[in-house]
Amino acid sequence: xxxxxxxxxxxxxxxxxxxxxxxxxxxxxxxxxxxxxxxxxxxxxxxxxxxxxxxxxxxxxxxxxxxxxxxxxxxxxxxxxxxxxxxxxxxxxxxxxxxxxxxxxxxxxxxxxxxxxxxxxxxxxxxxxxxxxxxxxxxxxxxxxxxxxxxxxxxxxxxxxxxxxxxxxxxxxxxxxxxxxxxxxxxxxxxxxxxxxxxxxxxxxxxxxxxxxxxxxxxxxxxxxxxxxxxxxxxxxxxxxxxxxxxxxxxxxxxxxxxxxxxxxxxxxxxxxxxxxxxxxxxxxxxxxxxxxxxxxxxxxxxxxxxxxxxxxxxxxxxxxxxxxxxxxxxxxxxxxxxxxxxxxxx
Amino acid sequence: xxxxxxxxxxxxxxxxxxxxxxxxxxxxxxxxxxxxxxxxxxxxxxxxxxxxxxxxxxxxxxxxxxxxxxxxxxxxxxxxxxxxxxxxxxxxxxxxxxxxxxxxxxxxxxxxxxxxxxxxxxxxxxxxxxxxxxxxxxxxxxxxxxxxxxxxxxxxxxxxxxxxxxxxxxxxxxxxxxxxxxxxxxxxxxxxxxxxxxxxxxxxxxxxxxxxxxxxxxxxxxxxxxxxxxxxxxxxxxxxxxxxxxxxxxxxxxxxxxxxxxxxxxxxxxxxxxxxxxxxxxxxxxxxxxxxxxxxxxxxxx
Ligand SMILES: Cc1cc2nc3c(=O)[nH]c(=O)nc-3n(C[C@H](O)[C@H](O)[C@H](O)COP(=O)(O)OP(=O)(O)OC[C@H]3O[C@@H](n4cnc5c(N)ncnc54)[C@H](O)[C@@H]3O)c2cc1C
Ligand code: SF4
Ligand code: SF4
Ligand code: FES
Numbered sequence: 001x002x003x004x005x006x007x008x009x010x011x012x013x014x015x016x017x018x019x020x021x022x023x024x025x026x027x028x029x030x031x032x033x034x035x036x037x038x039x040x041x042x043x044x045x046x047x048x049x050x051x052x053x054x055x056x057x058x059x060x061x062x063x064x065x066x067x068x069x070x071x072x073x074x075x076x077x078x079x080x081x082x083x084x085x086x087x088x089x090x091x092x093x094x095x096x097x098x099x100x101x102x103x104x105x106x107x108x109x110x111x112x113x114x115x116x117x118x119x120x121x122x123x124x125x126x127x128x129x130x131x132x133x134x135x136x137x138x139x140x141x142x143x144x145x146x147x148x149x150x151x152x153x154x155x156x157x158x159x160x161x162x163x164x165x166x167x168x169x170x171x172x173x174x175x176x177x178x179x180x181x182x183x184x185x186x187x188x189x190x191x192x193x194x195x196x197x198x199x200x201x202x203x204x205x206x207x208x209x210x211x212x213x214x215x216x217x218x219x220x221x222x223x224x225x226x227x228x229x230x231x232x233x234x235x236x237x238x239x240x241x242x243x244x245x246x247x248x249x250x251x252x253x254x255x256x257x258x259x260x261x262x263x264x265x266x267x268x269x270x271x272x273x274x275x276x277x278x279x280x281x282x283x284x285x286x287x288x289x290x291x292x293x294x295x296x297x298x299x300x301x302x303x304x305x306x307x308x309x310x311x312x313x314x315x316x317x318x319x320x321x322x323x324x325x326x327x328x329x330x331x332x333x334x335x336x337x338x339x340x341x342x343x344x345x346x347x
Numbered sequence: 348x349x350x351x352x353x354x355x356x357x358x359x360x361x362x363x364x365x366x367x368x369x370x371x372x373x374x375x376x377x378x379x380x381x382x383x384x385x386x387x388x389x390x391x392x393x394x395x396x397x398x399x400x401x402x403x404x405x406x407x408x409x410x411x412x413x414x415x416x417x418x419x420x421x422x423x424x425x426x427x428x429x430x431x432x433x434x435x436x437x438x439x440x441x442x443x444x445x446x447x448x449x450x451x452x453x454x455x456x457x458x459x460x461x462x463x464x465x466x467x468x469x470x471x472x473x474x475x476x477x478x479x480x481x482x483x484x485x486x487x488x489x490x491x492x493x494x495x496x497x498x499x500x501x502x503x504x505x506x507x508x509x510x511x512x513x514x515x516x517x518x519x520x521x522x523x524x525x526x527x528x529x530x531x532x533x534x535x536x537x538x539x540x541x542x543x544x545x546x547x548x549x550x551x552x553x554x555x556x557x558x559x560x561x562x563x564x565x566x567x568x569x570x571x572x573x574x575x576x577x578x579x580x581x582x583x584x585x586x587x588x589x590x591x592x593x594x595x596x597x598x599x600x601x602x603x604x605x606x607x608x609x610x611x612x613x614x615x616x617x618x619x620x621x622x623x624x625x626x627x628x629x630x631x632x633x634x635x636x637x638x639x640x641x642x643x644x645x646x647x648x649x
Contacts, residue, residue, distance in 0.1 A: 021351035073375055076421035082462050083421045087375045094352035119632065120617035123357060123371040130355040178352070185350070227646050254621035257614045261422035268422030275622075282622065285612045286426075286447035291625075291647065301624070304646070309627020 002174040004188040005195050011163070011170060015048040017185040018096050022133075025065060026098035027055035042097075051098060053165075056142050057322060061104055061250035065095060066128040067111070069247075069274050073124065073257065076268040083268070089127035099137040103145075103320040105159050106152040107250035108134075113314045115253065124272075133178060136162035138202070141209040144323030146336055148207070149214040152320035166198045214336045215343060216307075216317065222343055223308045227300075231341045236296020238331045243276030245302070245325035245333070251318050252276070277302050303338060374617060377419060377464035378404055378438065384459060388525050392445045392490070393455055394431070397463060399438035408438030409468070412475055412497035413580075413608060413636040416467030417616045418442065420457075424450035427613045429635070430468065431493050433500035440465075443493040443525060469616040471636040473606050475501050478578045479508040486515045486591055488558055488583025492525045494608045494635075495582045503536045510576065513539045513565070517558035517583075520546040558587070562594055574598040579605045581639075592639045602640035609634050609642070 018024055026045040029038040029052050040055040042062040071090050076083045108129070115125040136159040147153040155162060160179035164171045171191065174180050191199075226232075246252040256275045261268045275282065278298045283291035292298045310318035319335060326334030358371050366373050384396040397418075399405040410416075410430055419425035432441035446452050475498065483502060487495045495514075502512045514533060518524050521544050533540050541561045543554045554560065579595055581588040588607045595605060611630040614620040623630035626646035637645075 017350050021349075078421060081460055085377055085379075085421065085464065089357070093354055096352070115619065118369040120368055120374055120619065121371050122617075122619055123374050126371055127355075127357045130357050131352075133352055182350070224646070253619070255614065256620065256622070257425065259419075259422050259424045270419075270421070270425070275620075277621065283612055283624075285610065286451065291611065297647075301626075301647075305621065305624065305627050309624070312627065 002180065003191050004172050004174065004183060005166075005169045005191045006172065006183075006186060006188040008168070008170060010186040010188070011053075012048045013186045014182065015051070015098065017182065018098070019046060019048075022096050023093060024096045024098050025062065026051040027058060028052055029055075045098065053099060053137065055099070056140070057101075057145075057324060057327070059324070059328065060248055061107065061322075061324065062097060062100065063250060063274075065097075066108070066125060066132065067253055067274060071124065071272055072269050073272050074270040076270075078261070078266055078268055087123075089124050091128045091131055094131040094133060096133045096135070098135050099163075100134055100159070101137060101139040102155040102162075103147045103152050103322040104250050105134060105136050105155040106147075106320045107322070108132075109155075109158040110251050110310075110314075110316065110318055110320070111253060112158070133176075134159040135179075136173075138162075138164040138206070141206065141211070142323065143211055144327055144334070145210065145321060146212040146214050146323065147321035148210045149212075149216060149336075150317060150319055150321035152322075153207075153210075164199060164202060166195065166202050169195065169198075171195060171199045212323070212336050214321065214339050216339075219317075219339070219343075220308045220311050223304060226342050226344075229342060232296045232300045234296075235299055235333060235338055235341070236294060238333060239278065239295045239299045240331050241278050241280060241295045241298065242330065243279045244328050244330070246276035246278065247274070248324040248328045249319075250322060250324070251306070251320060254282075277305070299333075303335075303342075307339070375466075377466055378408070380438070380463050380465045382457065382459055382461045382463060383439075385457075388443065388527075389523055391523070392443055392525060394526075395442045395444060395454070397440050397442060397465070399465065400462075405438035410434055410440075411468070411472030412501045413472035413494055413606070414468040414470050415494075415616070415635060416440070416442075416465050416469060417613075418450075419464035419466070420450060420453060420461075421464065423453045425464075425466075425614075426450050427469070427616055427631070429494035429497070429608065431496040433504055434497065435500075435504050441496075443490070443496065445490055466616065470631055471634055473498050473580050473636055475505075479505075480576075481509065482511045482513075482573060482577040483509055484513050484515065484577060484579040484595070486558060486562070486579060486581045486583075488517050488587040489519065489523070490525070491582030491584075491587075491608075492516060493582075495580060496526060498580055499533065499538070502538065503533070506536055511539065511573075512537070513541070515541050515543075515558050515561045515565075517543045517545070517561075517587075520544050521548050521551050558583075559590060559594060562591065566598065571598070574600050577604070580607075581605060582608050585609075588639075596639075602643065603638045605639040606636055607639055607642055608636050611635075 028043050030041045031039045040058040074087050115122045160176040162173045259270050306318040378399045380397045380399045383398045386394040415427045415429045428442045430440050431443045547555045581591050611623040613623045616631045618629045618632040
């Protein structure tokens with residue numbers, strides 16, 4: 001890995017070089033909540049001053065750029081009994097992501113495992129993923145963050161460069177040749193021993209700031225043993241089955257497919273839309289049988305998929321501990337509390 | 348340097364033609380096929396004969412009994428169906444489809460010559476080769492005969508490779524019996540066929556009750572040595588296969604020599620949409636065919 005340091009003023013220059021020829025997505029403030037706290041989102045940014053490098057967590061992940069809520073898998077032209085199918089992966093340019101936190105980068109790394117694996121890789125995702133240039137940015141743990149428990153507080157790969165604020169300077173890890181070349185546009189220097197010390201100090205300060213923890217020891221086994229546990233029923237009573245948790249989750253990818261005929265009857269579309277396993281008809285089949293009719297069985301399934309099934313398949317969980325779902329849930333259901341209760345710990 | 352990033356096109360035209368599981372283009376690749384015949388089996392079920400139009404693609408289409416495909420009618424929908432025909436027929440398949448919803452009802456109204464799309468074959472299969480030299484029990488309830496029919500066809504095509512072949516088939520009433528035109532052919536191929544209906548009509552001369560009644564009769568007639576060399580495939584609703592498999596297990600047929608096919612909602616068939624998950628197992632990839640031991644160990648399976 002190559003490390004460099006550069007003056008804080010240089011970052012704007014780097015941004016300007018990038019934005020001069022590319023679409024750049026970055027964290028911006030889009031409003032205030034009722035406590036007058038900023039609401040952040042990943043949007044297209046044209047000027048460096050609108051990028052909020054100090055952002056906490058965006059309400060929605062950057063998912064819409066690589067797993068849009070709705071996209072056409074195919075379009076058809078219809079002609080009597082015949083038709084032609086046209087497949088488009090719905091991307092025509094690269095995007096630069098300026099300032100993703102480690103959790104959101106790790107979310108992409110997890111998605112890659114399912115969506116880019118060797119068994120039926122998904123071209124719609126692959127096409128967008130291949131065209132993402134990612135600049136990571138360090139962050140400050142919030143009260144709801146438990147990424148450290150999930151092993152997602154640092155990103156080891158899945159970015160082009162990762163920037164850490166070490167006081168007077170930015171410390172940057174460079175993973176790709178493209179990133180290395182971009183950095184030639186600004187003044188950077190080889191880090192000296194003092195910079196390393198400063199970097200390590202920043203990291204250890206950050207680690208002290210985590211207040212929420214999840215115990216994942218033996219969690220797959222515990223989930224199996226507690227499959228019939230009453231705690232699921234209690235969470236089910238609380239859950240509104242609204243599906244918000246999946247919508248805001250950077251690692252949720254489940255979907256449904258629908259076909260529609262154009263009004264002029266000459267064309268048709270096959271559309272994919274992200275879905276949530278908490279919605280009532282997720283596992284309902286034709287004829288009306290529903291494999292998970294109760295809210296608690298669906299909520300349990302979501303945890304089961306993330307914290308057991310995915311672990312079994314890839315030796316890591318499908319949750320990065322970003323805390324978005326808990327923050328967005330109107331019923332106040334949070335991952336740390338659910339897992340603690342399943343483990344039999346008083347919540 | 349030039350600040351503009353290069354756009355990466357993930358699939359070149361050259362790659363578009365391959366269909367390995369690991370190819371990006373496989374995901375949404377559709378074989379264009381034609382409905383060459385529609386055979387009305389009952390009031391609710393039709394048998395569709397569907398042929399991949401391109402002769403080369405048709406020849407290259409290999410599947411195994413128990414596998415399914417995704418059938419698409421552009422603008423109407425796409426859904427999974429078990430292939431009901433002999434694997435020796437390659438891409439000239441038969442699907443036995445019950446009217447159940449949007450797509451299936453629409454299909455019941457289209458005519459010969461309609462073009463449809465096919466993705467697949469998908470999922471696991473009954474391990475027919477493993478069963479060579481053994482007795483086979485093929486047990487179906489209701490529409491379960493659809494996936495079973497492909498296994499039946501395989502035993503017909505390879506009759507010398509199996510000892511006794513039994514089909515035990517139960518339906519609600521005589522009007523719902525599927526594939527009636529084939530019963531004589533099966534018998535001619537030395538397959539023991541027992542049919543039972545739950546609600547007989549006035550013309551019904553066969554036994555009445557559930558498939559378990561036929562199995563009990565079989566238990567009374569055959570000695571223990573029979574079950575030592577026997578595989579079973581059980582297709583039907585979960586309550587049915589659970590009951591039947593547990594009965595067979597009493598005769599010491601190992602659970603790993605019994606196979607069932609699970610049905611779940613599916614929107615991709617390729618391990619991506621998650622709609623088919625049982626516990627955390629993808630029915631479309633690890634199934635739909637499972638041995639009974641595996642099913643017993645799946646959370647949420649029965
Ligand atoms: C592995 C497998 C094999 C099958 N084999 C057969 C068969 O041989 N013959 C047969 O008649 N039926 C079979 N089915 C059931 C068949 O898929 C459903 O009847 C069909 O999906 C109903 O679609 P629809 O559009 O008419 O219904 P709608 O209710 O309008 O369904 C809309 C969509 O939901 C999904 N869906 C709904 N019900 C089911 C279901 N039961 N299974 C999977 N997806 C569903 C599909 O994507 C479908 O397009 C099989 C299902 C599976 C999973
Ligand atoms: S857990 Fe919360 S956000 Fe998720 S479906 Fe239930 S109520 Fe909605
Ligand atoms: S489950 Fe919740 S905490 Fe975990 S990654 Fe998804 S939104 Fe973040
Ligand atoms: S059908 Fe989509 S994951 Fe199995």
